[in-house]
Amino acid sequence: MATEKEIVEGVAKAVISQQDYLTELDSKIGDGDHGINMARGFTAVLEAVEEMEDPSNLSELLKTIGQTLIETVGGAAGPLYGTAFIEASKICGDHPPVTIENVEKILAAGIEGIERRGHAQSGDKTMLDVLIPIHECFKPENANGKTLRECFNEASKAARDGVEFTKTIPANRGRASYLGEKSIGTEDPGAVSSMIMYRAFLAALRS
Numbered sequence: 137m138a139t140e141k142e143i144v145e146g147v148a149k150a151v152i153s154q155q156d157y158l159t160e161l162d163s164k165i166g167d168g169d170h171g172i173n174m175a176r177g178f179t180a181v182l183e184a185v186e187e188m189e190d191p192s193n194l195s196e197l198l199k200t201i202g203q204t205l206i207e208t209v210g211g212a213a214g215p216l217y218g219t220a221f222i223e224a225s226k227i228c229g230d231h232p233p234v235t236i237e238n239v240e241k242i243l244a245a246g247i248e249g250i251e252r253r254g255h256a257q258s259g260d261k262t263m264l265d266v267l268i269p270i271h272e273c274f275k276p277e278n279a280n281g282k283t284l285r286e287c288f289n290e291a292s293k294a295a296r297d298g299v300e301f302t303k304t305i306p307a308n309r310g311r312a313s314y315l316g317e318k319s320i321g322t323e324d325p326g327a328v329s330s331m332i333m334y335r336a337f338l339a340a341l342r343s
């Protein structure tokens with residue numbers, strides 16, 4: 137199984153490699169900086185993790201990622217993603233086993249952090265339209281009787297469905313909301329970056 141550090145590297149590299157695509161989406165309905173912001177942030181994350189004494193400590197690792205994203209990403213997404221990682225770091229413990237329950241708890245803490253900070257909800261055409269459906273897959277009512285692997289796979293599909301859903305709705309938050317109905321037809325950049333992060337996490341976990 138991949139180490140925690142290798143998983144972060146997988147996620148960071150995936151985000152950096154999709155910089156142009158994220159920028160293209162944000163150019164259509166925002167100010168065109170999401171890819172640049174995220175690539176800058178995850179380049180800094182790679183450096184920060186390299187300097188950590190013990191990146192296998194999940195709580196320390198998530199805190200480092202969150203602080204680095206807040207300091208370097210900027211825009212709306214930096215503080216939101218940063219808060220998510222920091223809130224998750226507070227409840228995850230140092231070496232939690234990868235279980236459905238723990239994944240559920242960590243995602244819940246991160247999503248609550250984003251909601252508190254950004255006041256957006258499901259259907260506003262944001263990163264939450266991917267993160268909330270991912271989280272749903274690990275909740276007891278949906279995960280009951282399933283294996284962790286099945287939950288991970290369902291969440292991967294839910295992430296793609298969430299991105300597709302953002303195409304069909306107008307934005308209610310951020311600069312994209314200034315476009316109103318004209319934002320329909322384009323995927324939300326933050327929803328796409330969330331899907332990229334989740335899928336890269338899963339690919340790295342399994343490698």
Ligand SMILES: Nc1ncnc2c1ncn2[C@@H]1O[C@H](COP(=O)(O)OP(=O)(O)OP(=O)(O)O)[C@@H](O)[C@H]1O
Pocket residue numbers: 162166167168169170173174210211212213214216250253254255256261262263264309310311312324325326327
């Ligand atoms: N209040 C919010 N809650 C959750 N996500 C949000 C919120 N506002 C913006 N986002 C997400 O952030 C993404 C844009 O991030 P970006 O890095 O481009 O920052 P930005 O240009 O400052 O954002 P924006 O133009 O949305 O204010 C959006 O695609 C959306 O997913």
Ligand SMILES: [Mg+2]
Pocket residue numbers: 162166167168169170211
């Ligand atoms: Mg932007």
